Amino acid sequence: MPRARLSISLPPDVWMRELSTTHDATAFEVVTALAGENAGIALLRIESDDLLDILADVRSRPDVGDVDLLWKRELTALVQVETTSPPLLFPLWQAGVPVKMPFTVLDGSATWELTTSSDRLSELREHLDEAGIEYDLESVVEIGSSEADRLLTPRQREVLAVAIDAGYYAVPREATLTDVAETLGVSKSTCSDILHRCESSIVTWFAEEQFTQP
Structure with missing residues (x-):
């Protein structure tokens, strides 16, 4: 069973790309997320000197529905975001592949770590290609008895x-x-x-x- 590490370049139609490139010094940690075909919900941990500006920017996105500030202390906030844009995690849902949480989005890029079967990993790569999501397969390591x-x-x-x-x-x-x-x-x-x-x-x-x- 392979354990893979992928570097993902967020496509332009994903709201997190513009947000993370606009605020390119801020790391957006995806604590957990749910993905469907036409909507997605993500729980984000944000640490920044410009929290209020970032939260206002999130709310201003046309493809973002509900934004709930769940917790805030000094420079750190926990935010739940519901979006109607094509979810970044939809290819994972299609392939039935779980991704290790949390993962970080920084300046338009994310790194995924996942453990799955070889067939599902191949299927994931096909769905990423179909979605036009650019990625770099950084490593694949066989785990288990091998x-x-x-x-x-x-x-x-x-x-x-x-x-x-x-x-x-x-x-x-x-x-x-x-x-x-x-x-x-x-x-x-x-x-x-x-x-x-x-x-x-x-x-x-x-x-x-x-x-x-x-």
Whole structure:
């Protein structure tokens, strides 16, 4: 099952595009949203020095119906907006693909993270194309049982499993590198090299997952 990351360029007929490009220094966080064919409802978190101007701008949009200010404190507001323009999330609804919430719209662009089947991801891309929504598929990563296969070779998984079972990674450590090597019937240097490669792959993967997000 793939986990995908898409950079979306909002089309001109979506009200959030003009709003976010007019106020290009403000990030509009979509906390949650509902999409239909002809209408959409979004809950937005807005943090800005110009909150009153932004709220007035939202209300002035011809394709925006109801605007409810649910909560406001200093420079932050939570707003529910109902719109009659073609919803940005409609292709997701068509493909039956849930998107990770919240996501941020900044200067006419949004980043979606989603986990779905390969077939539904392909269907989503077709609906985005049909809607004329430009996007960049930044990454696709297979998750689940295949993740370990992608990170480690069978031999590396075997050595790592022996090290874990022996207590090599326990705190305090319950087995030495020599103990693990003897269990595997390999030299200490070979065992060390394999474990270092395992650790490097796992740490690199973790860093990419956790620290490269916007």
